[in-house]
Each structure stands twice: as C-alpha cells, then as structure tokens.
Amino acid sequence: MNKLALAFDLGGTALRGALVESDGRIVAHASAPTMAGAGSEAVIGQIVALAGTLLREHPQAKVAGIGVGAPGPLDPKAGIVIAPPTLAGWHDVPLIDILGQHFGLPVRLENDANAAALGEWRFGAGRGSGSLVFVTVSTGIGGGVVADGHIYHGRRGLAAEIGHMTITGEGDRCFCGAIGCFEAVASGTALGRRATRLTAPGDGSLLRRLSADGDVSARHAVDAARAGDADALELIEAEARWLGIGFTNLLHLYSPDLIVMGGGLSNGFDLLAPSIRAVVQQRAMPAYRDVPIVQAELGDRAGLIGAASLILWEGEPGAPLAMAQDDSAATVDAREASHG
Amino acid sequence: MNKLALAFDLGGTALRGALVESDGRIVAHASAPTMAGAGSEAVIGQIVALAGTLLREHPQAKVAGIGVGAPGPLDPKAGIVIAPPTLAGWHDVPLIDILGQHFGLPVRLENDANAAALGEWRFGAGRGSGSLVFVTVSTGIGGGVVADGHIYHGRRGLAAEIGHMTITGEGDRCFCGAIGCFEAVASGTALGRRATRLTAPGDGSLLRRLSADGDVSARHAVDAARAGDADALELIEAEARWLGIGFTNLLHLYSPDLIVMGGGLSNGFDLLAPSIRAVVQQRAMPAYRDVPIVQAELGDRAGLIGAASLILWEGEPGAPLAMAQDDSAATVDAREASHG
Numbered sequence: 001m002n003k004l005a006l007a008f009d010l011g012g013t014a015l016r017g018a019l020v021e022s023d024g025r026i027v028a029h030a031s032a033p034t035m036a037g038a039g040s041e042a043v044i045g046q047i048v049a050l051a052g053t054l055l056r057e058h059p060q061a062k063v064a065g066i067g068v069g070a071p072g073p074l075d076p077k078a079g080i081v082i083a084p085p086t087l088a089g090w091h092d093v094p095l096i097d098i099l100g101q102h103f104g105l106p107v108r109l110e111n112d113a114n115a116a117a118l119g120e121w122r123f124g125a126g127r128g129s130g131s132l133v134f135v136t137v138s139t140g141i142g143g144g145v146v147a148d149g150h151i152y153h154g155r156r157g158l159a160a161e162i163g164h165m166t167i168t169g170e171g172d173r174c175f176c177g178a179i180g181c182f183e184a185v186a187s188g189t190a191l192g193r194r195a196t197r198l199t200a201p202g203d204g205s206l207l208r209r210l211s212a213d214g215d216v217s218a219r220h221a222v223d224a225a226r227a228g229d230a231d232a233l234e235l236i237e238a239e240a241r242w243l244g245i246g247f248t249n250l251l252h253l254y255s256p257d258l259i260v261m262g263g264g265l266s267n268g269f270d271l272l273a274p275s276i277r278a279v280v281q282q283r284a285m286p287a288y289r290d291v292p293i294v295q296a297e298l299g300d301r302a303g304l305i306g307a308a309s310l311i312l313w314e315g316e317p318g319a320p321l322a323m324a325q326d327d328s329a330a331t332v333d334a335r336e337a338s339h340g
Numbered sequence: 341m342n343k344l345a346l347a348f349d350l351g352g353t354a355l356r357g358a359l360v361e362s363d364g365r366i367v368a369h370a371s372a373p374t375m376a377g378a379g380s381e382a383v384i385g386q387i388v389a390l391a392g393t394l395l396r397e398h399p400q401a402k403v404a405g406i407g408v409g410a411p412g413p414l415d416p417k418a419g420i421v422i423a424p425p426t427l428a429g430w431h432d433v434p435l436i437d438i439l440g441q442h443f444g445l446p447v448r449l450e451n452d453a454n455a456a457a458l459g460e461w462r463f464g465a466g467r468g469s470g471s472l473v474f475v476t477v478s479t480g481i482g483g484g485v486v487a488d489g490h491i492y493h494g495r496r497g498l499a500a501e502i503g504h505m506t507i508t509g510e511g512d513r514c515f516c517g518a519i520g521c522f523e524a525v526a527s528g529t530a531l532g533r534r535a536t537r538l539t540a541p542g543d544g545s546l547l548r549r550l551s552a553d554g555d556v557s558a559r560h561a562v563d564a565a566r567a568g569d570a571d572a573l574e575l576i577e578a579e580a581r582w583l584g585i586g587f588t589n590l591l592h593l594y595s596p597d598l599i600v601m602g603g604g605l606s607n608g609f610d611l612l613a614p615s616i617r618a619v620v621q622q623r624a625m626p627a628y629r630d631v632p633i634v635q636a637e638l639g640d641r642a643g644l645i646g647a648a649s650l651i652l653w654e655g656e657p658g659a660p661l662a663m664a665q666d667d668s669a670a671t672v673d674a675r676e677a678s679h680g
Contacts, residue, residue, distance in 0.1 A: 162593065177623075
C-alpha cells in the first residue's frame, strides 16, 4: 500500500475523516456529527475515535502523518485553533501538539478554506495551474490563495479573509459589524434573504412553494431559476453581479491563473457563470479578463484531500507547505499509530 | 568601494538614476525630464546617457547590475514593459534584453510601486518586518505587497492592482470604466475634485485662495486643513474614511505585518492617520486591528533604492527576488560597463 495520510475536516456540523493516498484517492472515509457544543476535549476524542475506525479498516496502512482542516481563525504555523465561532469552548487549542503526542505522527493544520484550495489546486479544478484563488460561497464566503505552490498565509495565517472585503456601501449589516462586506451581499445566505424578502408566505410563488412557505434558501432560488421562474432568474442575476464584482477584485489583487468557485452555491454555477463572467469583462482591466473562472470539482472532498496534501507532498518541489517543524515525516505502521 | 547597483526610476514625468550601495545609500544621483512622447528608443537613450553621467562621477565603481522601476503593466520575469499609459510608443519593449546587451550587466525590472515597496521594506518604514503592503496615494493609487521577502507577483506580475479594487457603489466613474474603484474615491485626484466642487472661484474660501481661484488640489486641501480650515478638515475626514475602508480590505486580503502609505498625499499623513485608524478599528475584524499603519520614509527615493535592491540582495536569504535568469551577477568594472 502506498504512503497514506490521515485527513480530517473539522466543521461546526460534521467531523469527517479519511485515509488519502498520494494520488489524491480516498481509500476510506468516515464521519460523525461534530459535538460542537461540548468543548475541545470531546471533539478531539471524536477525532481519535474516527482515526481508530479508519485504521481498523486498513490495518496495513502506512500512515505518514495527519492533516487537519479546521475553521478559522487559526495559526497554521503554531498549530493552534484560536477561536472558531462554530465550535464552543475552543480557545487557543494546540491541536498539532495534542494530536502529535497522541498518535506519534507529524500533524499539520490549515484553515478549512485553505485546505479546500489546496485540494482543488492539487487534484481538482486547479490541477496544473501555478496559482489559484479558491472561493467558497455558502452560508458565508471564504477563500484560499495558492501561489507558487504555497498557500498565501500572511501574518498569523490570516490572509484571504475575502468574505470581509468591502465591495459596496449598501446592503444589510454583516455579522462582523461592517456594511458592504462581500459575504453580506453575495453569500448563499444573502441570496436566500433577498428571495425571502421578494416573496411572502402563501403568495403562490414557486420560491415559496419550494420552501413550503418558509424562508427561501439559496438552494430554492437555484432550483426555481433552473425551472425558469422569472423572479428566481432575477435573483440569480443580482447574485452573479455581486459575485462578479468580488471576483474582479480578487483578479486585481492576487492576479491568479484561475478562480475556482466552490461551496454550496456552486451547485448553481452553470446559472451564475454567464453573468459573473459578463461583470468581469465589464469591470476588470483588460489584462485580467481572460482568467478562467471555473466550478470546483471535488465538492466536500476538497478539504479532506487538501488536508492530506499537507502531509503527502511536503518537501516536494512545488509542495503546498514549507513550514519548519521539528518532527520528521516518519512513516509508522498504522496499528502502532492507532495505539498512539 | 562596495558593490553598487545602477538604479533607474522611469516615470512619465521624470527619469531618475542613481548609484546605490548595498547599505541603501545613494552615492550619486542624476535625473532628466522623461521624453515621454518620443518613444522607447529615445527614452532608452536617456537611460544610457544618465548611466554615463553617473559612472563618470564614480569611475572606480564596481557595478553589479542594473535595476529598473518602470510604470506598469510590465512583465518582471520576461523583462518586458507592456504598455504604460504614461509613455507613448512603448509596446512590449524588452527592456532587460536591450539594457543587458548594451551594458553587459545583469538587469532586473520591476513595476514602480513594487520597487518602492521593496525600498521601504528593505530600508524604510518596513525594515525588519516580514511582510508589508505599500500603498502609494497620489494622482492614482498603486501598491506593492512584500511577503516572505518577495514581491507578490501573481500571473504576469499583475498582482496588487489595488487602485482598481471596488470598495463602493458610489462616486465618479474611474478612468478604467468602473464605478467605486479605491482610486476613484480615495486618490489625491479624488480629494482635489471634492475640494473643487465644494468651493467656487472667488468665494473667498481658504481652499480657493490657496489655489489662486483655480482647481483645488489635494495639496491645497492638506495645507488648508493644517491651517485649521473647517471645510478642509471635513474633506480630510472624508478622504481618511475612504482610505480606511481600502486599508481594511488590504488587511483582510493580505494580512501584512504593516501597511506603509506613501505617495504625494502621505505629506498629509499626520492629519489623515487618526481617522484612517479609527475606521480600521471600526471595520477590521479583531485579529487585524493591531497592525501598524505608518507613513513611508524614503519619499521619492523608495523606487530607486528598491530597484537597486533587485540587484544587490538577490540570492541572499530573504532576498527580494528569486527569479531564474541566465546571466550571472558578475561584478564588472564601471568603466568597462559604461563602454558596454
């Protein structure tokens, strides 16, 4: 069996784990609902249990290390999860140290959007490109920038907080307190809110029929637009305009080889893309207009595969990370590892 | 005499040249009005003439190479000046090849804002920092990002086109065609335009007295604010608000160790800074609020010193450029070089 990494994608809703081969193939997968309200010890216990499940399935696995994608803010170099809003009771948790001591394996940590960016760059829509900006459009908007084979980290790993880039003076106040954040006008949440305001319970609109007269979600808007509903098509058009303005900024600021759009709303990428591209053609300076804007390919596996890549390609030319760590990337037997 | 670089700062108005030592000291300086309308051959002739002037002053100089800062768009790796709007008749000029053949020396090219960013990072307000975003606020707004000791280039060297980041839906149309560009609302030109609209010739306002009843410039607004003029102080407050919104975006996107503001409007930095910082405190997410925002220190020497650094610190740890070039950084005698 080839060299493998144990990969985890730690979200506020689900904790997912996998054994990933160096060709990006997931050979085993397991998940559990995150005990998000129970504090860090409980969740770390879940990670250990999930690892045991995976390793029991593949007792011959040669595990080179553990890669973890987790919600920010986090410090990838220090290996510390700082204070994720979706995980109660996590404050400056030294996750690399804890998992490293438990498993006796090298551990790498990256924020979830960066991990997904790495996954798409190495094995998804961005494979073969020198650089990319990955944008995840879902409840919020997050991003990761890969340039010259590395995640662009910035101070404390806090670069590419693209959801809180101001792009307008209008719209609802963002949860961060500012007006005009990219996320506040262009996330799936913002689209759902516009759809909800445009309609009313019992008005017979397709949007409200799809939502059973409850609040309309971005998914309902995409489904209604796909069915040709005029209101939904206008909502999608407005959504694409905001995405196009934000993407144009990302072109001007990072000048990537391509932009990859992922997240829940990328299910509607085919509907959104023509207007996104039209806005970019209109607003970007000429030298940036030919940069491809494409749909992510790995779906919710991007984060797991990217987290694995923190282990599997370290030290190779163009490898995604060049962090100084004390532990060597020793390969240990999986059964040994599972006993920690 | 220590190792020296010949440095040029090629602007649409002035061409400036210098001999720069590896400690950042300028040992000789010369300049000429750029023959901006006369095409590339004429201006390259000016560069050669200026080099001759400088080398005649220092016949013992050991010149390691030539660093050039020039207006974008340009391709720093290919060494090509693409199509600068301020230089007529320049289209895809292979400046590195031309100067390299003439002088028989290694030549490096960088866009002017990036060169200034390097200068400030190595010897100015950013010395000792790991990363910085340099923002030049003048007729337009430009920028350069230094991270991990390197200019962040992106595809074709086009990253950090921060003047054309959309930050609002209001204001005058930018020359690029879009509405809401950072440059269109926050440049010195935008400040002057607001000051001109606020007043009228012959109204007796301090702003119009300073401008001799002509159009009011950013400089007049700064001078009037410094004298305590209420209108001017309000204009400075509005200007600082736009700068604060843009700088907050730069914090969220690049997460630098500090932001350095240069350009003509940085003459008013002491007046602008309190409100810029207040806006950042209000709008930036908590983890970014303690990042220093400081005034540039090198003035119009930043570009020359940065251009020199393309030659002088190449290959050192944390050196500003890691470009593959065929020519070696051979040190040749200056008289030999001047005969090229």
